[in-house]
Amino acid sequence: DAAAGAATATGVCATCHGAKGISAADTFPNLAGQKKSYLVGALKAYRDKTRNNPMMNGMAAPLNDQQIEDLAAYYASQKPCE
Amino acid sequence: DAAAGAATATGVCATCHGAKGISAADTFPNLAGQKKSYLVGALKAYRDKTRNNPMMNGMAAPLNDQQIEDLAAYYASQKPCE
Numbered sequence: 001d002a003a004a005g006a007a008t009a010t011g012v013c014a015t016c017h018g019a020k021g022i023s024a025a026d027t028f029p030n031l032a033g034q035k036k037s038y039l040v041g042a043l044k045a046y047r048d049k050t051r052n053n054p055m056m057n058g059m060a061a062p063l064n065d066q067q068i069e070d071l072a073a074y075y076a077s078q079k080p081c082e
Numbered sequence: 083d084a085a086a087g088a089a090t091a092t093g094v095c096a097t098c099h100g101a102k103g104i105s106a107a108d109t110f111p112n113l114a115g116q117k118k119s120y121l122v123g124a125l126k127a128y129r130d131k132t133r134n135n136p137m138m139n140g141m142a143a144p145l146n147d148q149q150i151e152d153l154a155a156y157y158a159s160q161k162p163c164e
Contacts, residue, residue: 026119033162037108051133080115081163 005074008067012059013075021078032078039072087156090149094141095157103160114160121154 021032
């Protein structure tokens, strides 16, 4: 759930993607309001390395399925225009 | 430029991603307001198949660099909250 994802998001992901999902650099995607299923799929692909990005492979490696669901729910629930 | 990207976006990409970048299904990412450089990188990765997705590999295959820039500019310029 989104609240459970908030701690991981703000502690880890926020560095590049922003605490609210508006990212810090033009090459890092915004995550605010992104589709939850897309985010779950992306994190799982990074975790199992079917999608290659050294940074994100490292970030996703330790995440379990529940943490992935929570992170995806958190960023999907953020408002991209605030 | 975004105006040049609009025709391709509305004619091709809109089916899954929406004409304004709010996608039609939970598994297709929203593109509205996404970071331009991230979108360029993603399309090029799909085109050269360093990022695997059968649908997107097919979509990106015929695009040249200018069309990729134009599409990225178009969707990056869309407002995610309208």
